[in-house]
Structure formats: C-alpha cells, structure tokens
Amino acid sequence: MTVPSLASSLSDSVTVAAASLGLPDLAPQVRRSEYADFQADGTLAAARALRRQPRELAAELVAALPAGGPVASARVAGPGFVNLHLTDAALLAQAAARLDDPRLGVGMPEAGVTTVIDYSQPNIAKEMHVGHLRSTIIGDALVRILEHLGGKVVRRNHIGDWGTQFGMLIQHRFEQPGPSAADDSATLRQLATLYRRARTAFDTDPAFAERARQRVVALQSGDPATLAAWRDIVAESTRYFTEIYRQLDVRLSDADAVGESAYNRELPQVAEELERAGVAVVSDGALCVFFDDIHGPDGRPTPLIVRKSDGGFGYAATDLAALRQRVAQLRADRLLYVVDARQALHFRMVFDTARRAGWLPSAVSAVHVAFGTVLGPDGRPFKTRAGDTVRLADLLTEAVDRARGVVAAKNPDLTGAALDERARQVGIGAVKYADLATGRARAYAYDPDRMLALTGNTGVYLQYAHARIRSILARADSGDAVVDTDAVLEPAERALVLDLDGFADTLTEVLAGHEPHRLCGYLYRLAQTFTAFYEQCPVLRADVRQRGNRLALCRLTGDTLRTGLHLLGIEAPEQL
Numbered sequence: 001m002t003v004p005s006l007a008s009s010l011s012d013s014v015t016v017a018a019a020s021l022g023l024p025d026l027a028p029q030v031r032r033s034e035y036a037d038f039q040a041d042g043t044l045a046a047a048r049a050l051r052r053q054p055r056e057l058a059a060e061l062v063a064a065l066p067a068g069g070p071v072a073s074a075r076v077a078g079p080g081f082v083n084l085h086l087t088d089a090a091l092l093a094q095a096a097a098r099l100d101d102p103r104l105g106v107g108m109p110e111a112g113v114t115t116v117i118d119y120s121q122p123n124i125a126k127e128m129h130v131g132h133l134r135s136t137i138i139g140d141a142l143v144r145i146l147e148h149l150g151g152k153v154v155r156r157n158h159i160g161d162w163g164t165q166f167g168m169l170i171q172h173r174f175e176q177p178g179p180s181a182a183d184d185s186a187t188l189r190q191l192a193t194l195y196r197r198a199r200t201a202f203d204t205d206p207a208f209a210e211r212a213r214q215r216v217v218a219l220q221s222g223d224p225a226t227l228a229a230w231r232d233i234v235a236e237s238t239r240y241f242t243e244i245y246r247q248l249d250v251r252l253s254d255a256d257a258v259g260e261s262a263y264n265r266e267l268p269q270v271a272e273e274l275e276r277a278g279v280a281v282v283s284d285g286a287l288c289v290f291f292d293d294i295h296g297p298d299g300r301p302t303p304l305i306v307r308k309s310d311g312g313f314g315y316a317a318t319d320l321a322a323l324r325q326r327v328a329q330l331r332a333d334r335l336l337y338v339v340d341a342r343q344a345l346h347f348r349m350v351f352d353t354a355r356r357a358g359w360l361p362s363a364v365s366a367v368h369v370a371f372g373t374v375l376g377p378d379g380r381p382f383k384t385r386a387g388d389t390v391r392l393a394d395l396l397t398e399a400v401d402r403a404r405g406v407v408a409a410k411n412p413d414l415t416g417a418a419l420d421e422r423a424r425q426v427g428i429g430a431v432k433y434a435d436l437a438t439g440r441a442r443a444y445a446y447d448p449d450r451m452l453a454l455t456g457n458t459g460v461y462l463q464y465a466h467a468r469i470r471s472i473l474a475r476a477d478s479g480d481a482v483v484d485t486d487a488v489l490e491p492a493e494r495a496l497v498l499d500l501d502g503f504a505d506t507l508t509e510v511l512a513g514h515e516p517h518r519l520c521g522y523l524y525r526l527a528q529t530f531t532a533f534y535e536q537c538p539v540l541r542a543d544v545r546q547r548g549n550r551l552a553l554c555r556l557t558g559d560t561l562r563t564g565l566h567l568l569g570i571e572a573p574e575q576l
C-alpha cells in the first residue's frame with residue numbers, strides 16, 4: 001500500500017483536531033513552509049466566517065493536536081497560521097516506508113477514469129514545426145503521468161489529412177509526376193516542395209486553379225484514382241511523422257492516428273442534429289452557432305461555422321463529430337486538447353456548442369490545454385534565414401549533434417554507437433525539458449546553448465544529478481541503504497526527506513492544472529537540495545548508522561529523479 005505523504009497525514013491530523021473543536025468545515029491547507037517544516041492555513045478563512053480572532057482560533061487548534069505523534073512542535077505564527085515541526089523519527093519513518101515502496105508514495109487516483117487526449121496533430125504534406133513539437137511533448141508527458149496515476153488513456157493524433165488543399169496537391173501530382181512514393185527518405189521534403197509549387201500554380205494560374213477545384217469534387221465524391229493519390233500522400237507523410245515520433249521517443253503509434261478525414265461520414269448528421277435542436281441556425285447561407293458573449297471587433301457576433309455556404313464542412317464540424325464520438329463511444333470522462341493557445345476561441349465555441357447539443361454532459365470535462373509560441377533564440381518569431389518555418393527534424397538533429405559535443409567533453413572514453421546513444425538521450429532530453437519546464441501558457445525562446453547547459457534548470461543537469469547518485473550507490477552494497485529511525489538528522493538531511501516526500505503531491509498538482517512544468521520545478525529543487533545535502537553530509541565515509549540513512553536518501557533521490565524524468569518522457573542514463 002502506498003504510504004500517504006507527510007503533508008497529507010498532517011492535514012488529516014489537523015482536520016481531526018478541528019473537528020474535535022466543533023469546526024468540521026475548517027479546511028486546513030498543509031504545505032511546506034520557509035519558517036517550519038510545514039504550515040497549516042485555513043484558520044484565517046474559518047475565523048472570518050466564525051467572526052473569531054484568527055490567532056486565538058489557531059491557538060485552540062494547536063492545543064487540540066494529538067500529543068506524541070509526528071509533530072514535535074506546533075506554534076501560532078503571523079496573522080494566525082500554524083507552524084508545524086516534525087520529529088526526526090517521523091521523517092525517518094517516512095523515508096523507511098518510501099524505501100519499500102516502488103511507487104514512491106504515488107497512489108492510483110486516476111483508476112477508473114478515462115481520458116481522451118488529442119495531441120501532436122501535424123498536417124499531411126507539410127513539415128512538422130515547433131508548434132507540433134510542443135503539442136507532442138506536452139501531450140506525451142500528460143499521457144505518461146495519467147497512466148502512472150492509474151488512468152486509462154486513449155490517444156488521438158488528430159492529423160490534418162483533409163481539406164480543399166488536397167485538390168491542388170493531387171492535381172499537381174497528376175500533371176507533374178515526381179518520384180514515386182516508394183523511394184522514401186527525402187519524400188516529405190519533396191511533398192513540401194510539391195505543396196509550395198502547387199500553391200504557386202493555384203495562385204497564379206486560373207486554369208490550374210479550376211482543375212484543382214474539380215479535383216476537390218472528385219476527391220469528395222470518392223473517385224478511385226483521386227482517392228488512391230490522396231492515400232499515397234497520407235502514407236508518405238505518416239511514415240515521416242512516425243520517424244520523428246521514434247526519434248522523440250513519444251508513445252504515438254499508427255493506431256492513435258485518427259485524422260480529420262475519419263469523421264467525414266458523420267458531418268452531415270452533426271449538422272442536422274444541431275439544426276434540429278435549434279443550436280445552429282442558417283445565416284447568410286451558412287449553418288452557424290451563435291454565442292451571447294462572443295463578438296468580433298466590430299461588435300457583431302462571431303459564429304462557429306458548422307457548414308459553409310457552399311455546403312462544405314470544415315475544422316469545427318470535424319471537431320464536433322470527434323468530440324461526440326469520444327464521449328459516446330470511447331466513454332471519456334475527461335477530454336484534453338493540447339493545442340496552440342491561438343485556438344482558444346475555437347475550443348470555447350466547440351465545447352459550448354457540444355454542451356448545448358447534449359453531447360458533452362456536465363460530468364465530462366473538456367479542457368483546452370493551451371500552450372504559447374516557440375520563438376527563435378533572439379526572442380523573435382522562429383524562422384529560418386530564408387524566412388521559412390523551421391523544420392522540426394532539423395532542430396532535433398542539431399540538438400543531438402550539440403549534445404554529442406557536451407557528452408564527449410565530459411566523457412572522452414565514450415565513442416561510436418554508445419556515444420551516439422548517449423547524445424540522443426541528452427539532446428532529445430534537453431529539447432523536451434526546455435519545453436516542459438516553461439509554464440505551458442508562456443512563449444519561450446528556443447535556445448540550444450541554454451538548454452544544453454550543465455548547470456541551471458536543464459534536462460542535462462537533472463540527468464547528471466541522477467547519474468552522479470547512481471555512481472555513489474555503485475560504490476556501496478545495495479543492502480547498505482537501511483534506515484535507522486533513531487538517528488538524529490542534520491538540517492540538510494531533513495530538507496531532503498521533506499522534498500522527497502512531496503513527489504506524489506506534485507503529480508496531483510501537475511494533473512489538476514495539466515502543468516508538467518510543476519514536475520520540472522519539483523525535480524530541479526530536489527536535485528539542488530540533494531547537492532546541498534551531498535556537500536554537507538559525507539555519505540560513503542560516514543559512520544555506519546549515518547551511512548545507511550544517507551545511502552537510503554541517495555537511493556530515494558535517484559529513484560525519484562529517474563521516475564520523474566521518465567514521466568516527462570526523458571531518459572535517465574546510468575552514466576553521463
């Protein structure tokens with residue numbers, strides 16, 4: 001059984017104490033404090049509600065706390081907080097319990113909960129760019145965390161594989177056949193070139209534009225040759241995306257790819273139901289949903305367009321069909337969409353429409369997990385010198401190349417395939433960590449020098465901290481890490497036990513706000529606390545009792561760092 005964190009056991013004790021005072025509604029917030037081990041808040045709000053003096057109420061609470069428990073001392077502080085100091089024995093008992101728990105105190109709060117998560121979502125015949133990087137990495141971390149917490153996760157890679165642009169692409173391919181799909185490697189680059197050429201022809205040659213429009217009609221009506229060409233293009237892009245996912249080590253497979261086209265057959269029905277229910281109305285020939293609180297800059301209402309005036313369906317209709325299916329067939333309790341913050345309005349409208357249509361019952365939550373833009377190293381929009389979008393594939397190659405330099409400098413004996421593998425772990429880890437460590441709503445500058453720094457809040461720093469602990473442990477016997485609960489703790493040891501104890505609660509917080517950066521911040525603090533501990537407390541040279549305790553703390557820290565990094569999708573090699 002997982003042992004609860006110190007913070008949560010304390011909050012139980014405080015709740016019991018409050019109930020004994022006849023204050024069952026006092027909801028204590030027990031959290032780490034700068035001035036004590038923990039601090040219990042909640043008395044302020046309770047005092048206000050009861051029209052009592054907060055310090056007085058806090059003093060009663062302190063008096064009601066059970067004696068002889070883990071609390072060494074409880075004191076009223078400031079306007080009416082309660083500062084709690086724990087006994088060394090309580091901290092050591094907690095460390096001992098953790099040592100026997102492979103889950104490091106993390107429970108299964110997500111058991112029985114199904115989450116459908118929409119992420120990555122690249123577009124066929126286009127390059128994946130840094131926007132898709134964010135969605136892929138954040139989505140992958142959330143998937144890993146949800147699964148670790150016992151949840152059932154259905155991944156949906158909502159690939160952009162449909163739309164009028166395929167008319168010009170296919171038409172151009174028919175008119176100027178290039179190398180066939182069979183010769184791989186450079187195909188996506190060729191596809192992207194094809195896309196640009198087709199676009200230019202479409203914009204400059206009215207006759208071609210007309211033929212492309214005819215081709216859209218042929219595609220929509222299922223003309224076999226046109227469909228075959230479309231399938232070829234989709235297959236080529238998909239192979240390329242799969243290659244990137246493999247390089248990134250994210251858990252997205254072909255089975256998770258359910259592109260926009262998969263919902264085509266349901267679109268007419270979606271429109272019909274919305275219209276019948278009175279949720280959507282025809283306006284200027286288009287089928288629209290209006291919202292009381294959504295207006296354009298001109299003050300006129302901005303609708304969600306379900307069906308365009310030419311009868312075609314677009315992005316919104318597809319998302320509505322997908323949402324309906326995710327709730328009705330996949331039985332989602334929670335829907336997550338990891339998509340660029342610029343699509344906030346779209347998702348607000350889609351969710352609201354679905355609620356009104358009855359497709360999204362109130363028991364099911366729908367969240368747009370929005371993220372900010374990735375900027376260039378100079379803080380300006382991220383473009384190549386020629387002004388093109390930066391290819392994700394190039395960025396990853398560059399990161400791994402630079403990481404090879406960092407690894408080789410630290411470890412000159414490493415060569416060949418082993419060096420390549422380490423460079424991949426470090427380079428990809430650096431890219432992922434730099435992305436995840438930024439609060440997701442914020443924009444950040446993509447800076448390969450900074451993300452590969454050995455010090456500071458980087459993936460490499462954490463991988464290095466983990467490897468250092470592994471090497472300390474390798475110099476001792478595995479049976480040497482034993483906790484002696486009668487020992488007296490140094491301040492640096494207490495700090496480390498308290499930080500280790502926060503792992504499970506951190507994951508709960510990450511999930512509550514869908515914010516992987518909280519896990520990054522936690523791991524970074526843990527590594528720093530460990531460094532301070534290691535500087536102040538000799539481990540291998542300590543006397544036998546202290547050595548056992550300190551080795552136990554090393555092992556717990558190493559395991560927590562490794563598990564945490566894995567939950568972020570980052571590997572933790574034994575050596576760096």
Ligand code: ARG
Nearest residue numbers: 118121122123158160319339
């Ligand atoms: N393919 C779109 C893009 O690249 C993102 C799709 C987001 N997901 C969704 N269900 N709308 O911008």
